[in-house]
Amino acid sequence: MEPILKIRNLSIDYKVNNGTLRACDNVSLDIYKGDIVGIIGESGSGKSTLASGILKTIKSPGEISEGQIIYCDKEDKEIDLLKLTEEEYAKYRWSNITTVFQAAQNVLNPTLKIKEHFLETAWAHNNKLTKHEILDKTKELLKNVRLEERVLDSYPHQLSGGMKQRTIIALSLLLSPDILILDEPTTALDVITQWYIMDILRKVHEEMGITMIFLTHDVSVIGSIVDRLGVMYAGELVEYGMVEDIFKKPTHPYTYGLMHAIPSLHDDVSKRKAIPGYPPNLLELPDSCRFAPRCYLYKDGICDGDSKKTDKLYTSGPDQLTRCYMWEKVNKICR
Numbered sequence: 155m156e157p158i159l160k161i162r163n164l165s166i167d168y169k170v171n172n173g174t175l176r177a178c179d180n181v182s183l184d185i186y187k188g189d190i191v192g193i194i195g196e197s198g199s200g201k202s203t204l205a206s207g208i209l210k211t212i213k214s215p216g217e218i219s220e221g222q223i224i225y226c227d228k229e230d231k232e233i234d235l236l237k238l239t240e241e242e243y244a245k246y247r248w249s250n251i252t253t254v255f256q257a258a259q260n261v262l263n264p265t266l267k268i269k270e271h272f273l274e275t276a277w278a279h280n281n282k283l284t285k286h287e288i289l290d291k292t293k294e295l296l297k298n299v300r301l302e303e304r305v306l307d308s309y310p311h312q313l314s315g316g317m318k319q320r321t322i323i324a325l326s327l328l329l330s331p332d333i334l335i336l337d338e339p340t341t342a343l344d345v346i347t348q349w350y351i352m353d354i355l356r357k358v359h360e361e362m363g364i365t366m367i368f369l370t371h372d373v374s375v376i377g378s379i380v381d382r383l384g385v386m387y388a389g390e391l392v393e394y395g396m397v398e399d400i401f402k403k404p405t406h407p408y409t410y411g412l413m414h415a416i417p418s419l420h421d422d423v424s425k426r427k428a429i430p431g432y433p434p435n436l437l438e439l440p441d442s443c444r445f446a447p448r449c450y451l452y453k454d455g456i457c458d459g460d461s462k463k464t465d466k467l468y469t470s471g472p473d474q475l476t477r478c479y480m481w482e483k484v485n486k487i488c489r
């Protein structure tokens with residue numbers, strides 16, 4: 155399988171009053187064509203910053219300080235997105251790489267009918283399309299997200315939150331992009347609507363083969379849909395691999411903690427455990443490995459938490475990478 159996106163040593167900083175905060179630190183990962191990838195991590199771990207980096211929407215006081223994001227287009231041409239000017243990148247946004255985020259519903263203009271959103275978006279990228287062509291495609295997309303055609307004549311305030319989110323998903327697919335980035339796409343919705351939307355996205359993926367990147371703090375929502383899972387902690391990617399491997403054999407103690415914190419219907423809820431402690435303040439990182447203050451391997455003296463050894467990712471399985479150099483011990487020692 156070929157990567158569609160190669161992220162290399164991506165670092166993104168925010169300049170704040172009391173210093174520079176590196177929200178995304180030296181992140182490298184390959185996203186493969188047609189895959190569904192989940193990026194999980196606690197609040198503040200840098201997921202949204204990573205998404206904004208890929209979309210080149212980082213705003214001051216943030217800036218991309220180093221790295222490359224190579225996008226392989228539909229003709230297999232490699233484009234370094236970070237080298238594009240704002241104008242050049244605009245050609246790729248919507249048509250190639252698009253996004254749906256948590257507060258996406260607010261991007262619907264309250265004074266425009268839903269159909270006008272579709273027409274304006276399509277014409278902004280290709281003014282040769284006829285109204286008929288756009289509405290035909292729109293109706294097909296609405297069907298994919300299980301919305302009736304009548305929503306076309308509605309105003310946003312006449313739709314429920316879940317309907318608005320499905321409208322945005324349909325809108326994001328209008329120009330047949332090949333990458334869809336979903337940043338907490340269902341967080342603001344109730345649990346039933348969350349599952350309904352995840353099911354729709356699964357079907358959209360089946361039918362369109364689009365590469366999807368989900369960013370969320372809630373692994374239980376995406377666990378059943380993603381092929382690969384990346385785990386972020388304090389700005390770093392700490393583990394990346396196939397979702398079954400990560401669920402069955404996590405090789406970073408943080409991932410282990412996350413997997414054992416998820417409640418399940420099949421086992422004793424009292425066995426679920428929250429990870430003790432809190433993520434570090436990114437302006438006052440520990441001298442040790444960033445996870446050491448919360449790690450059993452470190453607390454039990456099995457690992458010395460040497461930060462220099464966490465500068466890179468180690469191969470911990472045929473298709474699995476981890477930042478923990480004691481990864482072989484993780485499943486034996488963690489509890």
Ligand SMILES: Nc1ncnc2c1ncn2[C@@H]1O[C@H](COP(=O)(O)OP(=O)(O)OP(=O)(O)O)[C@@H](O)[C@H]1O
Pocket residue numbers: 168169170175177195196197198199200201202203204214215216371436
């Ligand atoms: N505009 C900004 N200015 C200053 N710091 C920022 C800004 N945006 C994000 N940060 C900081 O960058 C770090 C990563 O934030 P980010 O929003 O990327 O994390 P996240 O994992 O997406 O969290 P959440 O799930 O809560 O959205 C945090 O410490 C945050 O305070």
